[in-house]
Amino acid sequence: MGSLVAILQNDPNLLRCQVRRLEGHVALREPERAPDAYGFGYFKGSDVLVGKRPSGAPAPLSLLQLAGSVDSHALLAHARYATVGIQKDENTHPFRYRRWLFAHDGTVEAFAQVKPRLLSELPDFLRRHVEGETDSEHAFMLFLKHLRALARLDDHDLEARDVGRALAQTVRDLEGWSREAGASRPGGLNFATTNGRVLAATRRGRPLYYALLEGIMPCGHHGIDATTPESDPRVRPHRQLKAVCIASCLRQRNGFIEVPDASVVSVSRSLQVTVSGLARPRGRRAPGPGGRSSLEHRHQTIDQGRGTTMDLQVSIAKRSVMPETKSVTARAAVSEGRGSTPNRSRRRSASPASQA
Secondary structure: OEEEEEEEEOOHHHHHHHHHHHOOOEOOOEOOEOOOEEEEEEEEOOEEEEEEEOOOOOOOOOHHHHHOOOOOOEEEEEEEOOOOOOOOHHHOOOEEEOOEEEEEEOOOOOHHHHHHHHHHHOOHHHHOOOOOOOHHHHHHHHHHHHHHHOOOOOOOOOOHHHHHHHHHHHHHHHHHHHHHOOOOOOOOOEEEEEOOOOEEEEEOOOOOEEEEEEOOOOEOOOOEOOOOOOOOOOHHHHHHOEEEEEEOOEOOOOOOEEOOOOEEEEEOOOOOEEEEEOOOOOOOOOOOHHHEEEEEEEEEEEEOOOOEEEEEEEEEEEEOOOOOOEEEEEEEEOOOOOOOOOOHHHHHHHOHHHHO
16 A cells, blocks of 8 residues: 555656656645655656655655655656555565566555466566565566556557556456455555556555646746746747656645546557546447547646646546546646636536546
8 A cells, every 4th residue: 555656758867857846735644643654666767766664754745755856858856655565675566577667556466366366477578577465566576567468568559548558457357356355445546657658547545646747837846937038048848848747645736636446557659648437448439420529627726836727728628438438638738827727517518527
């Protein structure tokens, strides 16, 4: 069990700015107690780098304190509350396999009974890769097994929807095996994974939120404010910055949308967000005119400068090939200063996630 934060963005050189912007919005701890361990992973060129603090810290760490000096397209940070496995490096999230990073918030119910079944399903090379005792690392190996079944394990250019499908299948397997073992509840199966190009996460039994982020103006990290001229070469990258953040614990809700329970969130390389049900699709609906129907939706994103929110126009499309699926793509920010309040009735009708 723990809390997680995942970020995917279009400019690796501005991740420090993004982490600073999110400092007042996301948390790496639950209010009741301090985490037992911390870890984070990121990507630098062809390298996948991981930092871990398996024995925790003298005082609770924020995201900025843990990973505020990282440059990368993607970041996966985690704070662990030890429930399965002792405090040691091998049991500290995120876990890594080749290009993949993986973190878990929750606990697999009846894991002692589920573990033999899970291991029997893994190919030898994944079974040998298990280094710790956690239910989370075993779930990671199961996800990799499903990714391999899609012939996408070593495909750096795979689609985010394939990652989401493999992650959803992992949740379905674990829930089914827990039920067979006599578990009376589904447990917490919030998973997050990334290869540095795409990102996917599941919500099952624990809170999960996501936000679309566009532009960082002003930027305290680089000393950019309202007086900085547009001709300054630092301004344009900050205005063009786009990102998606997924988090399980929030300090402030504004700008974040709650993911419905039993859902998977997939984020493509172009930062298109798709929210789908965890249940296996039963069939395909006949496409309507143009293959999809879309409607406009007002969405709030975080504005660092004044501690307010800004309005962002996004589009939600219901794809015929994925029933009960919503696709959200950031299109244009109305302003980077004071945004107007979204039309709440339209937001509720357009996005069930915002009502949760």
